[in-house]
Amino acid sequence: MNKTLTTGDIAKYCQVNFRTVIRWIDRGLLKAHKLPGRGDNRVKPEDFLAFLRTNNMPVPDELAMMSKRVLIVEDDPVVAKLIEKTLQKADYDTRIASSGFHAGIEVNEFSPSLVTLDLNIPGMGGLQVLKYMRTNPVLSHIKVLVVSGLPQEDLDKALEYGADDVMSKPVKPAALLEKISELLG
Amino acid sequence: MNKTLTTGDIAKYCQVNFRTVIRWIDRGLLKAHKLPGRGDNRVKPEDFLAFLRTNNMPVPDELAMMSKRVLIVEDDPVVAKLIEKTLQKADYDTRIASSGFHAGIEVNEFSPSLVTLDLNIPGMGGLQVLKYMRTNPVLSHIKVLVVSGLPQEDLDKALEYGADDVMSKPVKPAALLEKISELLG
């Protein structure tokens, strides 16, 4: 499913009238762009997925693969690889970002449904990333699991900033998987 | 990508039927010229970009380099606004990013052809942004103009890292515009 979606497609997925879909778009609830001729709306799959998630709507099977994407934001390549292996064994689609900037790129390009976030990425940017994700409506539906070696008070701060959950390093694979499936389920 | 585009190319980019593209051309919505034989349409990349922009349609990555968009990566809102005003007067399309993560998002979403980069941004050193942009083939075509108040040795370092040019703060609007048009021209 890499095709852009029409209002009709989305109407079928959501089992509503396509008129309603158009209204969602008009109201800015669902991101779309228009074709020049009649003004047909086209929706990118990732935007549709974001819409479904923000509204707690069921994700159709064709898009389910996209909802098992996890972005690993982690400075240390060893830890990153460890997390990646763990997740891939559990059939997750993963990508690694090693800096705040890289994370920004991947969040957009990869459209993960969950991000594991190290607070220690270069420039003390972990909290910045979290803060931005929580204030940007386009990204606010993405679950954030903070994974950090910092003391408890920093983890608490992360929770204040809007992290969905926190884990302290070193992480145990089983516990990590459990937490992630809990957050995504 | 300096090649003229066929209707098929554009159909793929816009994810519509090529028949529709031909109709856009016939209706004068999209500028094109015809080949003598069968009347094949050829579209110049800049005309296609203009078409996409006037219709608020997403710009494919491959064409991002042709646009007149500038992303201002700058921590200080006063400086950012100053740069933005200067560029907008010169008819550039601009956006501001205030952190490394934010910059990553905007680089993807906005598809700028040039980035003005402050080295002092939070969340990630400007140099790391630069480094990443220069090692990622998808982003390497984007021009980077470093604008910083740091001493000359840091600017030299930025050039080593692959900045297309550097300017020290405070920047004079005229000089900034000249440099940017030089880089994009």
Add this chain to the structure above:
DNA sequence: TAATCATTTGTCATGTATGTCAGTTTAGAC
């Protein structure tokens, strides 16, 4: 519980853009 109001969604009819198919032609590659 029932009545009210505000908001959202569904329905219908109409005009129009887009998709599809078949058949033809040519541009580009070898």
Add this chain to the structure above:
DNA sequence: GTCTAAACTGACATACATGACAAATGATTA
């Protein structure tokens, strides 16, 4: 020069947008 993939056209079917109005939903109050 030959061949194939891709572009053009025309006709037709499909699907989308719009506006107006009806129906459903949900919250509030009596």
